Amino acid sequence: MRADAVRNRAKIVEAAKAAFGERGLETQMEDVAKRACVGVGTLYRHFPTKDALVHALILDKFERMAEVAQAALEGDDDPWEAFAGVLRAGAEQQAGDRALVQVLAAQPQETMRAVAEQETKLGERMAELLARAQRAGVVREDAEPDDVPLVMCGLAAVMQSRRNWERYLQLALDGFRAPGAKLPG
């Protein structure tokens, strides 16, 4: 690959992250190109369609989240903090990326398929974090691994509607907390 091509690809990815993060999916390809100081033709040589570009960005976010979950599994936070921390990190991630929020709230079939592998990995790690927290008695016994994406999906909609998502997250965490456990951290 030619040096300038490498440089341009990097510029495009940066520009796309910024543009889609701010404006969401209705961002136009030309805007991305302009931000990257590149022609649309160049943009299309690197990503054959708008969808492909979006998928790449979303995939990246999921990979990052899966890493965060892995770190939590290996870290030495107490079980509650490990679990809640990942949820909070996910929320922050969403808060800074309108396109991600739109995708999570609407879950277009195809986009999700492109991300399936990382999603599974993330899901498994969250399941383990959840199980540990349950064994420690700080999360309700009847919480299920599938409750996590349920909550994150709802969070996306709350963010999109510019409502108080911090409050939503707090309520959700409260919901996971075991009845007997002390005030959540």
Next chain:
Amino acid sequence: MRADAVRNRAKIVEAAKAAFGERGLETQMEDVAKRACVGVGTLYRHFPTKDALVHALILDKFERMAEVAQAALEGDDDPWEAFAGVLRAGAEQQAGDRALVQVLAAQPQETMRAVAEQETKLGERMAELLARAQRAGVVREDAEPDDVPLVMCGLAAVMQSRRNWERYLQLALDGFRAPGAKLPG
């Protein structure tokens, strides 16, 4: 207004409810017209833009919900059932209308403005139902009126992503339930 115009308007509204309910906002004006056995021109004489049509449908849903809430205020269900019943009714309403779900999940500024009045009315009634339930000790003291739209908004996203919304609703209701109160009904 001429008799055939009245008839057509009714057909259009019916057709639009069905079409937008099934296919959501990406429903095309021509589809609505076809369903109503009417030309697009006729459709546009009754509703000047697609947005106007959607707003009318959404407004109708909100009015209906406000009525449901009013009925709950006047009915003789116990405070928990009155409160939870309206939430469940709202969920059912959403479950049958993809366009409504899309609007609730994304809350396009303009659509919500068109519905503001009914939304306020509904909000006030829910607030009263919530307050009654709190006085009866069956809902958490720290629940707030604004938590309700938060939850319903999240529900919309969960539905859109074809996840288990009944589970989500159950978790949300559990979240409202006072810690001491018996198993929710």
Next chain:
DNA sequence: GACTATACGGAAGACTGATTCCGCTTGCAG
């Protein structure tokens, strides 16, 4: 320094779907 495979820019094309327009039809008042 010359050559060529790569890569670039951005105007033009293609598509999709909303909206307009206008000649034809029809309800209904007189």
Next chain:
DNA sequence: CTGCAAGCGGAATCAGTCTTCCGTATAGTC
């Protein structure tokens, strides 16, 4: 029964974006 204003159908138009195309420029090689 007539006249015509109100209403109708749907082809044509318009608009907004994605995507393609191709003449031009350039990195890397000999």
